[in-house]
Amino acid sequence: MSELLTYLQYPFVRYAVIAVVLxxxxxxxLGVTLVLKRxxxxxxxxxxxxxxxxxxxxxxxxxxxxxxxxxxxxxxAILLLKGGKNTAVRGDAAIAMVSVSALAIGYLLMxxxxxxxxxxxxxxxxxxxxxxxxxxxxxxxTLCAIASAGVLVxxxxxxxxxxxxxxxxxxxxxxxxxxxxxxxxxxxxxxxxVVIAMNLVGSLLISALIVFPALSAMRVFRSFKAVTVCAAxxxxxxxxxxxxxxxxxxxxxxxxxxxSNIVCYLIFTAAGKIRG
Amino acid sequence: xxxxxxxDVTLGYENITLAEHxxxxxxxxxxxxxxxxxxxxxxTLMKTILGLRKPLRGNIVIGDxxxxxxxxxxxxxxxxxxxxxASVYEIVMSGFQGRAGLRPFYTxxxxxxAIGNLKKMxxxxxxDRSYKELSGGQQQRVLLAxxxxxxxxxxxxxxxxxxxxxxxxxxxYELIKKLNEEEGIVIVMITHDLEASSRYAGKILKVxxxxxxxx
Numbered sequence: 001m002s003e004l005l006t007y008l009q010y011p012f013v014r015y016a017v018i019a020v021v022l023x024x025x026x027x028x029x030l031g032v033t034l035v036l037k038r039x040x041x042x043x044x045x046x047x048x049x050x051x052x053x054x055x056x057x058x059x060x061x062x063x064x065x066x067x068x069x070x071x072x073x074x075x076x077a078i079l080l081l082k083g084g085k086n087t088a089v090r091g092d093a094a095i096a097m098v099s100v101s102a103l104a105i106g107y108l109l110m111x112x113x114x115x116x117x118x119x120x121x122x123x124x125x126x127x128x129x130x131x132x133x134x135x136x137x138x139x140x141x142t143l144c145a146i147a148s149a150g151v152l153v154x155x156x157x158x159x160x161x162x163x164x165x166x167x168x169x170x171x172x173x174x175x176x177x178x179x180x181x182x183x184x185x186x187x188x189x190x191x192x193x194v195v196i197a198m199n200l201v202g203s204l205l206i207s208a209l210i211v212f213p214a215l216s217a218m219r220v221f222r223s224f225k226a227v228t229v230c231a232a233x234x235x236x237x238x239x240x241x242x243x244x245x246x247x248x249x250x251x252x253x254x255x256x257x258x259x260s261n262i263v264c265y266l267i268f269t270a271a272g273k274i275r276g
Numbered sequence: 277x278x279x280x281x282x283x284d285v286t287l288g289y290e291n292i293t294l295a296e297h298x299x300x301x302x303x304x305x306x307x308x309x310x311x312x313x314x315x316x317x318x319x320t321l322m323k324t325i326l327g328l329r330k331p332l333r334g335n336i337v338i339g340d341x342x343x344x345x346x347x348x349x350x351x352x353x354x355x356x357x358x359x360x361x362a363s364v365y366e367i368v369m370s371g372f373q374g375r376a377g378l379r380p381f382y383t384x385x386x387x388x389x390a391i392g393n394l395k396k397m398x399x400x401x402x403x404d405r406s407y408k409e410l411s412g413g414q415q416q417r418v419l420l421a422x423x424x425x426x427x428x429x430x431x432x433x434x435x436x437x438x439x440x441x442x443x444x445x446x447x448x449y450e451l452i453k454k455l456n457e458e459e460g461i462v463i464v465m466i467t468h469d470l471e472a473s474s475r476y477a478g479k480i481l482k483v484x485x486x487x488x489x490x491x
Contacts, residue, residue: 036361158380160376163370167362167370168357170323171351171422172370172373173326173327174432175374176374218361223366224361224363225363226361
């Protein structure tokens with residue numbers, strides 16, 4: 001405990017904790033809808049796309065590559081979520097195709113053009129989250145905070161619409177709501193969160209932040225509001241527990257947070273069984 | 277003026293043409309059943325009226341007061357809804373989304389009206405129950421209550437008794453009849469049940485490949 005308090009005196013440790021908590025919270029809110037819409041894998045797909053784009057940006061020597069990575073990922077999110085209609089390759093197949101292609105091409109580009117001496121280290125940290133989480137600056141944390149505030153406002157203002165569109169798109173459209181518009185906004189928000197959160201837990205683990213809190217909450221609760229609130233609380237709890245544990249135990253942050261989400265899921269599953 | 281008027285409409289999607297030359301009018305107080313083979317275009321006709329699809333040709337004129345979401349719709353259930361975590365109340369309230377527009381929250385009046393519609397459907401006591409734990413008949417009543425929240429004038433029902441047992445089917449038909457007779461709500465219902473159509477509906481529309489006919 002005292003060890004933990006010592007660590008927490010360093011600003012960069014506090015930054016890391018804040019960033020992981022905020023990103024987990026956002027991912028869990030979006031996750032409820034994504035899981036129910038059968039789009040659980042979109043986060044995974046998008047983070048692989050982002051991986052490919054980061055590799056491309058590095059090869060092209062574009063500095064400040066966030067401004068390059070973000071718009072392209074948003075574009076891919078829109079294409080994937082809209083993909084249900086009028087495309088040759090549909091839904092899950094489209095996500096699988098795009099995500100592995102981006103992964104492969106990204107790795108290829110890094111191999112062929114990289115000037116780095118520690119290529120496998122670079123790749124590993126992009127996939128599993130880096131120690132860069134400890135080198136986060138105040139600006140990085142501010143970006144996280146702004147993005148999270150944006151997601152929270154979006155979610156609260158459109159909460160009723162998000163529920164309605166997720167439950168029944170046809171009925172919503174018949175009522176004069178435009179589900180397309182909401183799906184579009186949703187795609188943009190997801191892409192932004194994925195790109196930011198990628199730096200924290202890595203591109204292979206981001207899906208866990210999206211799906212686990214929602215799935216855990218659904219084991220126990222039966223209404224949309226209860227599931228949403230519970231997912232958010234569980235996500236924040238797991239993020240805190242995971243990050244603090246990783247600091248004390250010296251384990252990788254992303255993997256530890258995901259592990260705590262898995263434990264949380266098992267506990268909720270048991271609780272759901274008991275509740276019947 | 278007619279509530280809904282189809283003027284020489286051709287139904288279909290992408291490059292598949294279903295029924296052609298559909299001329300049809302729905303007026304105040306009427307009770308219509310739409311019958312026809314699977315794939316003839318019954319659901320497509322309904323979705324076209326609701327604006328979910330564009331007609332390939334022709335015009336659909338929607339009466340004043342029904343534009344922009346004034347029609348109550350009961351769609352066929354989707355697989356995803358069967359294990360969706362949502363309370364009955366949450367689902368019924370979503371019937372007001374058209375009226376709410378960009379307003380983020382529902383008003384007190386809307387909440388009161390939702391309870392009233394639950395009472396009309398005889399499911400007030402299910403208000404806080406989870407939708408996925410209900411029986412098929414109860415689920416359809418919830419969706420009907422939601423449709424009532426969207427309209428006081430006209431309901432479009434896509435196979436409201438699909439998958440219900442005979443007793444629940446009969447109850448559902450009685451409920452719909454009551455809405456038509458006591459509240460003056462216009463009913464347009466897709467069904468495979470010929471016997472029930474002739475018993476309840478004032479008018480029957482048959483959708484076929486070469487167009488529609490009124491029986």
